[in-house]
Amino acid sequence: MSAVLSDKPLVSIIVRTRNEERWIGLCLDAIAKQAYTHYEIILVDNRSTDRTVARARDYGVTLVEIDEFLPGKAINDGIRASRGEVIVIISGHCIPVDAFWLGNLVARLDDPEIAGVYGRQEPLSFTSAADKRDLAITFGLDSRIQVKDSFFHNANSALRREVWQRFPFDERVSNIEDRVWGVEVIRAGLKIAYEAGASVYHYHGIHQDRDMLRAQKIVRIMEGLHGPHADMTEIAMGALRVVAIVPVRGPSLQHDGFSLLGNTIDYLRSCQSLAEVVVSTDCADTAALARRHGASVPFIRPAALSEEYVDILQVLTYSLNEVEKSLGLFDLVVVVEETQPFRDPGMIDEMVSVALDNGLDTVLAAKPESRPFWLDGEQGVRQVGKLDFVPRALSEERAHLGLLGLGCVVRPALLREGVLFGAHVGLHMVGHPLASVEIRTGEDLLRCLPLLKADPAGSSQEPA
Template sequence: MKEFIKKLNKLISIIIRTKNEEEWITKCLQAVFAQKDVRIEVIIVDNKSSDTTLSRAKEFDVKIIEIDKYLPGLALNYGISNSNGEIICCLSGHCVPTDEYWLTNLIKPLSNKEIAGTYGRQVPTENSDPLDVRDLVMLFRNESFIQSVDSFFHNANSAFLKSTWLEFPFCDESTNIEDRIWGEQIIKSGYKIAYVSEACVYHWHGVNHGLDRSRAKNIARILDKISNLKPKEDNSKNLKFTTCLAIIPIKGETVSFQEISLLEKTINSLKSTNLVNEIIVTTDNEKTAKKAEDLGVRFLMRPDSLSTSNTSLADVLKFTLEELENKGEFYDIVAVAEEIYPFRNKEIVKNMIELMLSGKSDTIYAAWEEKRITWYGTNDELEVLGGNSWVIKKNKNEDNVLTSLTGYLLLVKPSQIRKKSLFSSVTEAYVIKDPIAVLAIHSQSELERVINHFRKTINL
């Protein structure tokens, strides 16, 4: 096949459709540009991405086409019509080739004039939902074959000659399954379709949705034990998030007493993990900014409008993130830590960041599990929120209550910050069990009292 490509000197145009793919586009393009023995151009067809997809894509040698109306076939046709290659490859913006020969394997069958199109294998990532694991493993087999009757085709990972597309363009009006419609045309016209298991990509979500989740989990566990259903080289662990931004929001002057600085302790707890790429102190106070600078971290002065009583944490985080992204700084996850928890456990901070970097959750927050009876409401209308106690009758709300300790550590994806929706989507609580670690100090007087208390206790 190498000789086939070199002889014809064929340029391959890779068409990648995107919409808000900031979590995957960098990994996708890194894998695409790592392909060997091929000459490529990459065309991004983007449908109004509101995240950093395009900013991240521009870090690569790509052509970007922006569209206002999205129909799958129309988007592909538009991208292909703006391409220069004799061979066309379609790739989803959230698919990542598993090796450096994905593309050569994918186009190899096209040297056979009877084969009009090829599509490759899709495998789940290490953290894929059980439903997706089941769907992908059972649909995309580990053995290549030729289809002369079955018209199944999948444009998340496909290829064909441009001359074939000129004869059989994709349906402009279909709202979905444009690839299946195309495959049906190909088969009815007497051509064949090749499924190439060696042309493999990681695909984070499945091709079917819904169905029985518990049953899917059992099937996924069974499938995971069958070794030959996995790619020869399973690099899915490399798809984990890798860059972490830490934001320390402080309103007013940072708290310190004698030789103890709460900001310094917070910075040290983050640095000790060796997982944080950048620490930013976002503040409205010049003394706090100077302290951050003295401690070797960057600061960002926020406007007065973000220091009012109505200002939320989400407002401050959104401002900080956008300021950095406007400078071309992009991160996979954001860690938020307030200086008010001087006794936070460094190992727990590390464990929480590692868990977030695995990509399983959109938000992870530190929490305290309250097992005692917890009430809510006013004195004349109190109701039990949860917990249990021998001093009162058992109640219907016996579950323990989780109290969020957002300032201890909050881990969130940038997309959640932009939406100012920190606790939506997949949210996970990380329970802190050490009562000393969750002690919060908000002022110098509180810090002084705590220090004096501990000194007296030690002297006793």
């Protein structure tokens, strides 16, 4: 258990700065007006190029200069140069709200079970609306003791030196050294206090103006502490209904007892994520073949949807509507065509997981392609995509050949509206060397039959 503080202990205030000329005078002036006067100030400066240090010298600070900024190391360096029994940490652009900020922070450390205390942060008039909202939600008006919650924030915080000696700040992490420290002390059985009466103005809030790169770094650190966040696949897979729709026009290609449609159905029925496999066809013979392989054929689609001018999206929208009438609602739709049969085992299940775990509207099977594409039309022949001869491995941009027939996962709400690709689209890179091969004629089937029968994803003989 931690020791009780002495009466009116010396407080070492650690101020971290880099180019804070605009703010440092206001920060230090507010500190100078505190009712609690037994303190020293340690300025840890990351080689400011403005007049930050010059302004700070007017307040009698002890200067510690650092060349590389890592938040935990900067704080530790400042503490090593200090003498106080209590350590207070404040950012150089934060301004104590009133004269009782310091005394209220220190008072919470009288409880030996409290490892550290952090104070309130308030926005300024020009703070962004999002930051104002986040500060109000995070830093409320009620002080509290945290027994399990490890949140801690070093823009405005305090701890005892003897606690720091047991739990120095992590000097390796690039962000949230305070949250890392909070996890350590909570796991050790200590508590963290939030003191609403020790408030500072903090103009940019705690989320750094929605800096996504910074957010990604923070999430990686937090997941290292607490473990990864739950994947939707884990949460929802048992409760989700996923249907595969296989559109087939006319008779399915067959040869010597081998059925291209049967091969596709057998593959889909092996997928763990699929609740139903539905064949959408205009042909009674194809429907009978599909049923023999265990697929559902709840309707025969109109011949008008098989005209040459009808696109696949119209067929899929009609098919989903009919499927939902007969089989109920589904959470995801998988689109597969028999004409592209070379799929890796588990590919469809992986695509469903990608859609769920990334919150995507659509996931499309795709093959990376770094070679140039050429369009031939009314404007003549012209190159699109990659326009140089940089080696593929060094190319910064890469085109992808979409393989809709190989596999596409889409939200049914989009398909009902006649949309296949929503706002959030993901690509699933296929590994099968024959993934882009299409079989559309009997001659194609004859050529590919030996490969199909040898394919690990399975071959299909027509059921007796």
